[in-house]
Amino acid sequence: MKLSGGEILVQFLHDEGVEYLFGYPGGAVLHIYDAIYKQDKVKHILVRHEQGATHAADGYARATGKPGVVLVTSGPGATNAVTGIATAYMDSIPMVVITGQVATQYIGSDAFQEVDAVGITRPCVKHNFLVKRVEDLAITLKKAFYVATTGRPGPVVVDVPKDVTAPNVKIDYEYPGSVTMRSYNPVEKGHPKQIRQAADIILSAKQPMIYTGGGVLLSDAAEELIEFTHCLGYPITSTLMGLGAYPATDPQFLGMLGMHGTYEANMAMHECDVLIAIGARFDDRVTGDTEKFCPQAKIIHIDIDPSSISKNVKVHVPIVGNVKTVLTDINAVLKEKNSKPDKEALDKWWQQIKVWQKEDCLQYDRKSKLIKPQFVLEKLYEVTKGDAYITSDVGQHQMFAAQFYKFDKPRRWINSGGLGTMGFGLPAAMGVQLAFPGAPVACITGEASIQMCIQELSTCMQYMLPIKVVNLNNRYMGMVRQWQELMYESRYSHSYMDALPDFVKLAEAYGHVGVQITDPKDVEPALKEAFTKYKDRLVFLDFITDQSENVYPMIKTGQGHHEMYLASQRGRGLA
Amino acid sequence: MRHIISILLENEAGALSRVAGLFSARGYNIESLTVAPTEDGTLSRITLVTRGPDEIIEQITKQLNKLIDVVKLVDLTEGDHIEREMMMIKTRVTGEGRDEVKRLTEIFRGRIIDVTDTTYTVELTGSASKLDAFIKALNVPILETVRSGVAGIARGEKSLHV
Numbered sequence: 001m002k003l004s005g006g007e008i009l010v011q012f013l014h015d016e017g018v019e020y021l022f023g024y025p026g027g028a029v030l031h032i033y034d035a036i037y038k039q040d041k042v043k044h045i046l047v048r049h050e051q052g053a054t055h056a057a058d059g060y061a062r063a064t065g066k067p068g069v070v071l072v073t074s075g076p077g078a079t080n081a082v083t084g085i086a087t088a089y090m091d092s093i094p095m096v097v098i099t100g101q102v103a104t105q106y107i108g109s110d111a112f113q114e115v116d117a118v119g120i121t122r123p124c125v126k127h128n129f130l131v132k133r134v135e136d137l138a139i140t141l142k143k144a145f146y147v148a149t150t151g152r153p154g155p156v157v158v159d160v161p162k163d164v165t166a167p168n169v170k171i172d173y174e175y176p177g178s179v180t181m182r183s184y185n186p187v188e189k190g191h192p193k194q195i196r197q198a199a200d201i202i203l204s205a206k207q208p209m210i211y212t213g214g215g216v217l218l219s220d221a222a223e224e225l226i227e228f229t230h231c232l233g234y235p236i237t238s239t240l241m242g243l244g245a246y247p248a249t250d251p252q253f254l255g256m257l258g259m260h261g262t263y264e265a266n267m268a269m270h271e272c273d274v275l276i277a278i279g280a281r282f283d284d285r286v287t288g289d290t291e292k293f294c295p296q297a298k299i300i301h302i303d304i305d306p307s308s309i310s311k312n313v314k315v316h317v318p319i320v321g322n323v324k325t326v327l328t329d330i331n332a333v334l335k336e337k338n339s340k341p342d343k344e345a346l347d348k349w350w351q352q353i354k355v356w357q358k359e360d361c362l363q364y365d366r367k368s369k370l371i372k373p374q375f376v377l378e379k380l381y382e383v384t385k386g387d388a389y390i391t392s393d394v395g396q397h398q399m400f401a402a403q404f405y406k407f408d409k410p411r412r413w414i415n416s417g418g419l420g421t422m423g424f425g426l427p428a429a430m431g432v433q434l435a436f437p438g439a440p441v442a443c444i445t446g447e448a449s450i451q452m453c454i455q456e457l458s459t460c461m462q463y464m465l466p467i468k469v470v471n472l473n474n475r476y477m478g479m480v481r482q483w484q485e486l487m488y489e490s491r492y493s494h495s496y497m498d499a500l501p502d503f504v505k506l507a508e509a510y511g512h513v514g515v516q517i518t519d520p521k522d523v524e525p526a527l528k529e530a531f532t533k534y535k536d537r538l539v540f541l542d543f544i545t546d547q548s549e550n551v552y553p554m555i556k557t558g559q560g561h562h563e564m565y566l567a568s569q570r571g572r573g574l575a
Numbered sequence: 576m577r578h579i580i581s582i583l584l585e586n587e588a589g590a591l592s593r594v595a596g597l598f599s600a601r602g603y604n605i606e607s608l609t610v611a612p613t614e615d616g617t618l619s620r621i622t623l624v625t626r627g628p629d630e631i632i633e634q635i636t637k638q639l640n641k642l643i644d645v646v647k648l649v650d651l652t653e654g655d656h657i658e659r660e661m662m663m664i665k666t667r668v669t670g671e672g673r674d675e676v677k678r679l680t681e682i683f684r685g686r687i688i689d690v691t692d693t694t695y696t697v698e699l700t701g702s703a704s705k706l707d708a709f710i711k712a713l714n715v716p717i718l719e720t721v722r723s724g725v726a727g728i729a730r731g732e733k734s735l736h737v
Contacts, residue, residue, distance in 0.1 A: 118589060123600050127643040130588065147643060182737065183585055183646040307637035310630065 026073025028100025054084020059428030090418025126154030151186025215279020292560030393449030423452030
């Protein structure tokens, strides 16, 4: 089959099984867009800003496990995509981003819409490529998908100069079914000796703790994790990124850990004698001060990326491998062994944990006349029966969602954990909704975050995406305000969102349904209506919430897991 | 501790900047870095000298290994190895200084490779510390110092190849 570069690119995507291409046209990619026009196999989703394209592809990838694919033009197209690429990189999300480039003979001449896309994206991609010859296009794309989706996943950029996709040069095309790279061989299986050693330590624990992260979701190891945890009867916590891998309603689950984690999860971390870290990377928001981190614990760490091991916290038994494969092997070893966990010690440990749980650390004022953000999340959880796909922006609303929406299934909680990108939620929800057209999808956001990618409301209209935007509108950048209250003596420097738009009218202007809710008693009916009467419409729910609410518990910078501030301590020497 | 890391790298455009970028992005220091092709046209070799505590060096080697363009690497300082660096140094020499520089060059087993009425240019090969010692011993004005950076190789049977 003789095809031009542009046709090869589109045909390749089809052969690779790509369903959706999120993009925005421009000069350097016009040949590719012409090839897209002439086919109907790969569906192109036209966003309103390239950042939206990357987040949408990212949301699609997080919800499905398949790589998200993006097509943007050179120059500003590429630079606008960078935030979304970095977001995916920090959370290890498989994504292939194709950036147009000026024709090869103009590279380096400061041509119109030229930037060094490979140079700019280098620090925030797993790998990137510049394709200089049309003969290299298909194999390079294959390498890009291979690198993006294997090992520790991540975004890969393929920079394609305009002449490489020119319609007048046609070459033979055959889909490269597989590719090998001598310099890239990700480890799959964990070392058997390490696994046996880990199993011994796990069984010897008196006060064990399982700490899991996004790696469990990325390797689709939820089932293996549940088997592992149930078989041992140990308490388990999760990072923000790992929520949903283990059912939140299971009694062994202690809630999220870290800066805004639960009292019981953080205290159990502090007091544990064996810590089993699975697909988590000891992020600073999780560990607090590493000097005070799990002071008595022997640490076992399962991770596919050797560079994650002993990076922030020294571990005793590292196991490098795919979480799914390693857990399968550990489960097998545990079954073979005759010894069981020390039941007496474990009972004592659970009694201690129950004492911590009595603290009821997520309490808030349920009688408030103002809408509490926590209340909205609780109601959303009830109305959707815990079965919705929830995307989130970044800030207080994100933490409230993580605390109050109990995720029982993997890949339902879609948020920007590592980079903390405001503006992520709405476009990510588009990717999720496209992947699962009939499923309930809600975007939890705030009046500050939503405005960072609000233009995508237009994309939602074009493709009839019935997302429910849950805007927790406290007229503040809530998390910034919280830090300013607690650490800057309530000097609210530029955290006030002034001159806000009328979100109801704004939603309507884009052709959607807008509702403002100011009274707690209207919260549940409004949510119900959004998911029933307006099931097929995008509904923008503007909840006017209590401006003074803070996220608790909270571990401040430089403190340990046992040094949390609780809601009950507010105003008592907290600053 | 000083470490010499020897890296086999895909001979691709931009591969070197991935290595250099990694060091700046993660705040590791590079004392010297040399790059040149190998007998295999598809591979380049980088020899990189860095300093840091063991945990940092471990991170450096892991992060380098993570780069897709890095085929293999070895920390030469973990075993017996030979290191060499080449230096060309141009000195201002007149009168008695000329004899002294010549003697010093002989003692250090260097060669004078360029001569004018007022200058000597000396070529010297050896370990980095030997070159440092030569510079220290010179008591004539130095006009220019050009050092290649360290190249190294393991002793005996051990070798880094694909």
